[in-house]
Amino acid sequence: MIFLTSVLLGFLFQNVKTARILLTVMDQGRSHATSFNAFMHRLQQDNHTTALEFAKFHPDIDFGMEEKFVDMDGFQNPFASPDFDKIAFEEDYSFIHQAVAYGFGSETCNNILNHKREKFFEIVSEDWDLYLSDSLFAVCGYGMAEISGKPHVMMHSTDLESAQGSFKGFSRYIYSKIQNISFENFRNYATFVPSNLPFTMLDFSVSKYSHRVWAAYDWFGSYIFTAIVGNFAQKWALRSIIPFPYFSFSEYNRKSSFTFTDMPDSLFPPASRTNDFFSFGAYCKSSSKPLDSEFLSFIDDPKSKGTIIIAFGTFIDWRKAPDHYYETFSTVINQLTDYRVIWSMKGDRPLGLGNHVKTSGWVPQNQILHHNKTVLFLSHGGLKSTKEAICSATPTIFVPMFGEQTRNSWLIKEKGFGRIMNKFQINVRELETHIREVLDHPSYQQNANKFLTHYMDQPIPTLDEGAFRFNKLLKYYGKMPAYFYPKSLDLSYITALNLDLLILLPVFSLYLVSK
Numbered sequence: 130m131i132f133l134t135s136v137l138l139g140f141l142f143q144n145v146k147t148a149r150i151l152l153t154v155m156d157q158g159r160s161h162a163t164s165f166n167a168f169m170h171r172l173q174q175d176n177h178t179t180a181l182e183f184a185k186f187h188p189d190i191d192f193g194m195e196e197k198f199v200d201m202d203g204f205q206n207p208f209a210s211p212d213f214d215k216i217a218f219e220e221d222y223s224f225i226h227q228a229v230a231y232g233f234g235s236e237t238c239n240n241i242l243n244h245k246r247e248k249f250f251e252i253v254s255e256d257w258d259l260y261l262s263d264s265l266f267a268v269c270g271y272g273m274a275e276i277s278g279k280p281h282v283m284m285h286s287t288d289l290e291s292a293q294g295s296f297k298g299f300s301r302y303i304y305s306k307i308q309n310i311s312f313e314n315f316r317n318y319a320t321f322v323p324s325n326l327p328f329t330m331l332d333f334s335v336s337k338y339s340h341r342v343w344a345a346y347d348w349f350g351s352y353i354f355t356a357i358v359g360n361f362a363q364k365w366a367l368r369s370i371i372p373f374p375y376f377s378f379s380e381y382n383r384k385s386s387f388t389f390t391d392m393p394d395s396l397f398p399p400a401s402r403t404n405d406f407f408s409f410g411a412y413c414k415s416s417s418k419p420l421d422s423e424f425l426s427f428i429d430d431p432k433s434k435g436t437i438i439i440a441f442g443t444f445i446d447w448r449k450a451p452d453h454y455y456e457t458f459s460t461v462i463n464q465l466t467d468y469r470v471i472w473s474m475k476g477d478r479p480l481g482l483g484n485h486v487k488t489s490g491w492v493p494q495n496q497i498l499h500h501n502k503t504v505l506f507l508s509h510g511g512l513k514s515t516k517e518a519i520c521s522a523t524p525t526i527f528v529p530m531f532g533e534q535t536r537n538s539w540l541i542k543e544k545g546f547g548r549i550m551n552k553f554q555i556n557v558r559e560l561e562t563h564i565r566e567v568l569d570h571p572s573y574q575q576n577a578n579k580f581l582t583h584y585m586d587q588p589i590p591t592l593d594e595g596a597f598r599f600n601k602l603l604k605y606y607g608k609m610p611a612y613f614y615p616k617s618l619d620l621s622y623i624t625a626l627n628l629d630l631l632i633l634l635p636v637f638s639l640y641l642v643s644k
């Protein structure tokens with residue numbers, strides 16, 4: 130009887146292998162952890178155990194996962210340094226900054242391995258079946274997966290970064306099909322909108338030669354700075370646990386058994402795909418909680434023509450912004466007395482703002498966006514805010530600050546329901562023009578409504594499909610059989626980039642000429 134029961138149970142649970150999964154994200158990685166949250170919670174529905182690891186400098190929100198934080202209270206978080214604010218407010222973000230950020234992550238990881246070594250090994254010694262690695266800056270997390278010998282999956286809080294894409298032999302940036310050499314394929318990395326889109330190219334178009342040259346430069350620079358410069362710091366941080374030739378980030382990506390991204394397919398330009406890539410990003414988080422009465426009574430004011438919400442994400446602190454940022458925004462919104470403005474800002478309410486402006490250290494952004502009186506969203510264009518704008522069909526003005534925010538803003542602008550404000554031209558006239566354009570032209574709202582219907586039109590809900598693929602991976606103990614993976618992973622860059630073929634023709638011509 131017992132035998133029969135266990136055979137039966139074994140049969141029932143055959144396809145429902147539950148696993149213990151550790152997600153490791155960047156230091157104090159609230160932003161990235163919340164990007165992955167929807168997917169992690171979906172995996173919990175399939176009875177997987179999900180835990181979250183990061184270096185914690187101060188208490189954070191509840192992520193709905195088991196917490197395996199390394200307590201770094203008392204240490205300096207390099208990401209919270211004034212250098213970072215300077216980059217966000219005053220510099221054009223590029224792959225060089227990206228390498229600096231890997232340096233920041235390495236600095237903390239070095240501190241962990243010097244001062245919190247027991248905690249590090251305690252986490253590794255728990256029996257994880259699979260590691261999920263934040264593709265950005267989770268240096269000690271990479272070390273954990275590497276020394277555990279367990280398979281690991283790459284998690285991208287936005288689209289696959291160009292360097293990481295190249296490490297994985299993806300055709301979208303680099304690899305053209307060897308059997309079917311087409312110049313169109315080969316140019317892919319140049320015809321893609323670069324993730325670090327500079328402010329001089331907010332009108333990016335693949336038909337412009339200079340823009341394609343920039344895209345190729347961005348791809349190449351990202352590759353060099355991630356594979357060599359950023360990796361140098363990682364090698365140093367992990368040197369005590371990964372001996373010579375030390376940790377290789379490109380190899381770590383190459384060996385990863387799967388790649389999941391949070392960038393919605395329907396938002397991104399069409400791109401080639403490999404088996405081991407899936408985007409679970411096209412979902413909407415429901416705003417089930419009703420809006421707080423404090424905000425509701427403010428919004429429902431019958432004299433109001435609509436609500437404008439200003440929220441710049443977790444990283445941006447108005448108090449640290451150069452003075453002209455606050456002056457410009459306050460001057461312009463003080464004139465919009467017909468509207469109700471909700472402005473998310475930390476610290477005390479500054480003097481001189483009108484009664485139609487409500488400031489708050491925390492605002493229920495998603496609920497406000499879903500309120501039908503909300504007419505405009507001013508934000509930095511992080512992917513989570515971008516998706517909330519899409520899901521609530523709210524016209525936007527994005528002021529991108531760093532990372533891939535310019536690219537996200539560009540994607541929304543292309544869909545016709547957003548405008549991009551250049552952070553190097555923050556002045557009253559610019560901001561006024563942008564706001565009036567959106568408020569006075571119904572096309573922005575119409576395009577937002579139209580895009581939302583396309584966005585959610587998926588054959589299977591993406592989180593379900595992602596969970597299905599994840600479970601399939603687990604069926605094979607976290608690494609698919611070799612046939613599943615693209616051949617380009619095993620080719621040298623000379624071959625994968627067709628450089629050998631490109632060199633052949635000139636050499637042959639030279640040979641003929643010299644005859």
Ligand SMILES: *[C@@H]1O[C@H](CO)[C@@H](O)[C@H](O)[C@H]1NC(C)=O
Nearest residue numbers: 145146147173174175176177
């Ligand atoms: C998860 O576990 C619960 C309780 O044991 C069970 O009822 C449910 O069917 C399981 N879900 C899946 C997807 O296996």
Ligand SMILES: *[C@@H]1O[C@H](CO)[C@@H](O)[C@H](O)[C@H]1NC(C)=O
Nearest residue numbers: 306307308309310311313314
């Ligand atoms: C190569 O690509 C073209 C279209 O770009 C297609 O018509 C052709 O069938 C392909 N050839 C092979 C061998 O796949």
Ligand SMILES: *[C@@H]1O[C@H](CO)[C@@H](O)[C@H](O)[C@H]1NC(C)=O
Nearest residue numbers: 429434435499500501502503
């Ligand atoms: C907004 O929603 C309220 C109820 O929540 C409804 O009474 C009102 O008609 C809606 N307004 C518009 C313009 O859709």
